[in-house]
Amino acid sequence: MTESVAHLSREEKQRLLQKIDEQEVRNCTQCTLCQSRTQTVFGEGNPDADLMFVGEGPGRDEDLQGRPFVGPSGALLDKMIVAMGFDRQQIYIANVVKCRPPQNRTPASSEVKACGDYLLRQIAIIKPKVIVTLGGPAAKLLLETQTGITALRGTWHQFHGLGSKRPPIDLMPTFHPAYLLRSYTQDNRRKVWADLQAVIERLKK
Ligand code: URA
Numbered sequence: 001m002t003e004s005v006a007h008l009s010r011e012e013k014q015r016l017l018q019k020i021d022e023q024e025v026r027n028c029t030q031c032t033l034c035q036s037r038t039q040t041v042f043g044e045g046n047p048d049a050d051l052m053f054v055g056e057g058p059g060r061d062e063d064l065q066g067r068p069f070v071g072p073s074g075a076l077l078d079k080m081i082v083a084m085g086f087d088r089q090q091i092y093i094a095n096v097v098k099c100r101p102p103q104n105r106t107p108a109s110s111e112v113k114a115c116g117d118y119l120l121r122q123i124a125i126i127k128p129k130v131i132v133t134l135g136g137p138a139a140k141l142l143l144e145t146q147t148g149i150t151a152l153r154g155t156w157h158q159f160h161g162l163g164s165k166r167p168p169i170d171l172m173p174t175f176h177p178a179y180l181l182r183s184y185t186q187d188n189r190r191k192v193w194a195d196l197q198a199v200i201e202r203l204k205k
Contacts, residue, residue: 055077085200095119154191
């Protein structure tokens with residue numbers, strides 16, 4: 001991690017994030033996903049957010065627009081955000097990988113490894129109070145675990161990736177909106193809503 005990020009203003013955080021996006025991510029060729037992308041999708045939202053969502057990687061709509069969660073999964077995520085009492089301007093949204101995996105496949109571990117440092121640096125700058133990971137890859141990367149999302153979700157975990165000198169960040173894993181759309185059962189919806197309600201309570205502290 002190169003940036004010194006103690007007590008940064010919102011403007012300074014924005015400037016640092018923009019620098020990583022413009023000088024590193026947009027022209028990144030660290031893995032082969034760069035060959036099939038239309039453009040990179042860095043992430044967006046409030047650089048000083050208390051709440052950060054981390055998804056898997058851009059899909060078709062995101063690859064075309066250069067923005068995270070703007071397709072069908074994004075529409076559901078927007079509803080979740082509003083139901084929590086927020087809007088997109090108040091929170092930050094990023095992904096594990098910044099380029100679309102072909103056919104929306106799960107990113108390979110080599111791709112996550114090549115790209116994951118960008119996400120860690122985004123988190124180090126934003127320093128949210130709570131991270132919500134959406135789906136398996138984000139939880140696995142940030143919790144350094146191989147445990148599946150069904151076992152991880154619904155309980156609080158801690159993100160220790162900022163190093164031993166910085167406090168860990170509370171992390172709630174939940175199902176990915178794309179999974180929810182595929183399996184739109186009352187049970188799954190209840191589970192995700194319970195996870196998000198726990199997040200609302202934690203943010204009040
Ligand atoms: N799915 C993700 O994980 N991220 C996006 O940005 C869009 C869909």
